[in-house]
Amino acid sequence: MEHDSEFDIVLWGATGFTGRLAAEKLAARMGNRGDLRWAIGGRGREQLETVRSRLGPAAADIPVIMGDNHDMASLEALVARTRVVCSTVGPYDLYGSELVDACVRSGTHYCDLAAEPLWIRKMMDLHGAEAAETGARIVHACGMDSIPSDLGVYFLQQRAMQLYGKPCSRVKMRVTELRGGFSGGTAASLLHGTDPELRTPEMGRAMTDPYYLAPEGHRQGPDEADDMRSTKVEYDEDMGAWTKPFFMGPMNSKIVRRTNALLGYPYGDDFRYDEARVVGDGLSGRIKAKAEALGYVAFLASASAPTTRSLLRKYVLPASGEGPDEETRHSGQWKIVLVGMMEDGPMVKAFVSGEGDPATDSTTRMLIETAISLAEDADEIPVGGGSWTPAAAMGDLLLDRLTENAGLSFEFEPTSTVAGYASATS
Numbered sequence: 001m002e003h004d005s006e007f008d009i010v011l012w013g014a015t016g017f018t019g020r021l022a023a024e025k026l027a028a029r030m031g032n033r034g035d036l037r038w039a040i041g042g043r044g045r046e047q048l049e050t051v052r053s054r055l056g057p058a059a060a061d062i063p064v065i066m067g068d069n070h071d072m073a074s075l076e077a078l079v080a081r082t083r084v085v086c087s088t089v090g091p092y093d094l095y096g097s098e099l100v101d102a103c104v105r106s107g108t109h110y111c112d113l114a115a116e117p118l119w120i121r122k123m124m125d126l127h128g129a130e131a132a133e134t135g136a137r138i139v140h141a142c143g144m145d146s147i148p149s150d151l152g153v154y155f156l157q158q159r160a161m162q163l164y165g166k167p168c169s170r171v172k173m174r175v176t177e178l179r180g181g182f183s184g185g186t187a188a189s190l191l192h193g194t195d196p197e198l199r200t201p202e203m204g205r206a207m208t209d210p211y212y213l214a215p216e217g218h219r220q221g222p223d224e225a226d227d228m229r230s231t232k233v234e235y236d237e238d239m240g241a242w243t244k245p246f247f248m249g250p251m252n253s254k255i256v257r258r259t260n261a262l263l264g265y266p267y268g269d270d271f272r273y274d275e276a277r278v279v280g281d282g283l284s285g286r287i288k289a290k291a292e293a294l295g296y297v298a299f300l301a302s303a304s305a306p307t308t309r310s311l312l313r314k315y316v317l318p319a320s321g322e323g324p325d326e327e328t329r330h331s332g333q334w335k336i337v338l339v340g341m342m343e344d345g346p347m348v349k350a351f352v353s354g355e356g357d358p359a360t361d362s363t364t365r366m367l368i369e370t371a372i373s374l375a376e377d378a379d380e381i382p383v384g385g386g387s388w389t390p391a392a393a394m395g396d397l398l399l400d401r402l403t404e405n406a407g408l409s410f411e412f413e414p415t416s417t418v419a420g421y422a423s424a425t426s
């Protein structure tokens with residue numbers, strides 16, 4: 001479906017914490033460029049105008065679009081005006097469904113920061129087929145969940161194929177650094193995901209089934225069930241350090257496996273994948289890993305219990321619109337290592353890293369590059385409409401943009417016999 005649209009990108013939810021940051025980053029990226037037409041939107045005119053007034057002179061005249069995520073008429077008017085909607089209005093299960101519906105029906109491309117498997121699957125099941133007809137490319141999980149994992153594995157497997165003619169049948173992702181904070185929307189998503197009143201068998205499956213996000217007919221494979229409440233710590237020989245479960249692992253892994261299935265199994269149909277957080281070496285590393293793993297599970301338990309939930313919401317977690325201060329955001333950093341193993345072959349590695357607070361600064365830079373890619377690379381993106389992952393939809397196009405513009409770095413190490421925690425974190 002062709003669009004005779006007024007805008008290339010509308011950043012939707014620009015008054016929220018990540019929305020404001022995304023608006024700043026988009027304004028800085030666009031500078032005085034007039035060839036990409038963009039606007040900001042949301043439900044509060046005054047707040048949107050305040051956001052716009054802080055974007056600098058080049059963005060002083062960008063239009064402000066009004067609407068509400070539960071008012072379909074306003075969403076239909078929005079999607080009729082733009083080629084891409086980039087949404088930071090979440091938790092998406094609470095606010096995002098009508099917007100995806102409107103985008104799909106009008107053939108408008110869409111990207112977001114959703115890290116909510118249950119909702120993503122709902123959108124895929126409801127709208128995937130229609131999106132294929134209308135040409136709308138729908139891409140979820142375009143922030144720290146799950147671009148580094150998704151594009152990191154894609155990058156590693158491409159290099160492995162080029163060098164050795166075959167993919168790695170197993171990849172393990174290890175987080176070696178994750179420094180920063182998180183915003184009110186992330187806290188709201190966590191509280192929504194742990195709400196005891198919303199617990200259903202389907203929610204249980206969304207959390208534990210490793211192939212939950214794979215397309216229908218592809219929901220099986222060699223990986224074991226995810227356990228959100230695991231406190232297992234393990235010594236990782238390749239990293240030379242103790243690891244604990246990585247809290248975003250179950251979500252990221254589902255996206256990586258979905259990419260493999262969507263692309264026709266370039267990583268192999270027996271591909272195995274897992275994620276963990278590197279903590280440290282020696283006895284102190286082991287004790288710290290166990291203590292942190294237990295601490296996280298205790299935190300999840302308190303987020304699920306009615307009394308402690310309300311205390312967390314009231315006194316501990318950031319509220320909507322709040323998030324880490326500028327110093328935390330700027331001094332933040334993240335690094336991951338992907339270790340790829342082949343049957344009877346060498347071990348290969350990819351080092352992927354990003355500048356700035358992973359969950360806010362770096363996330364918003366990844367999100368806006370995805371939106372820009374959906375707008376500017378529309379004729380080169382090799383897939384048509386449908387429900388995609390970042391790697392399956394944009395692959396190399398997005399990889400290049402993230403490297404050039406979003407402070408991400410992807411490095412490949414061909415053959416690696418000795419790894420070691422020090423080399424991974426240096």
Ligand SMILES: NC(=O)c1ccc[n+]([C@@H]2O[C@H](COP(=O)([O-])OP(=O)(O)OC[C@H]3O[C@@H](n4cnc5c(N)ncnc54)[C@H](OP(=O)(O)O)[C@@H]3O)[C@@H](O)[C@H]2O)c1
Pocket residue numbers: 013014015016017018019042043044047067068069070088089090091092095113114115141142143144145146183184185186187189319320321322323359360363
């Ligand atoms: N995947 C990742 O790595 C990652 C990282 C960070 C954040 N996130 C996700 O990003 C989302 C946003 O986080 P945040 O911290 O920016 O949240 P936030 O500060 O609470 O902002 C939420 C935004 O949604 C808007 N909104 C709420 N209800 C609306 C409605 N009915 N119609 C239109 N707009 C509405 C709010 O508008 P008002 O200002 O008018 O209230 C605000 O602009 C969350 O889902 C979070 O989980 C994901």
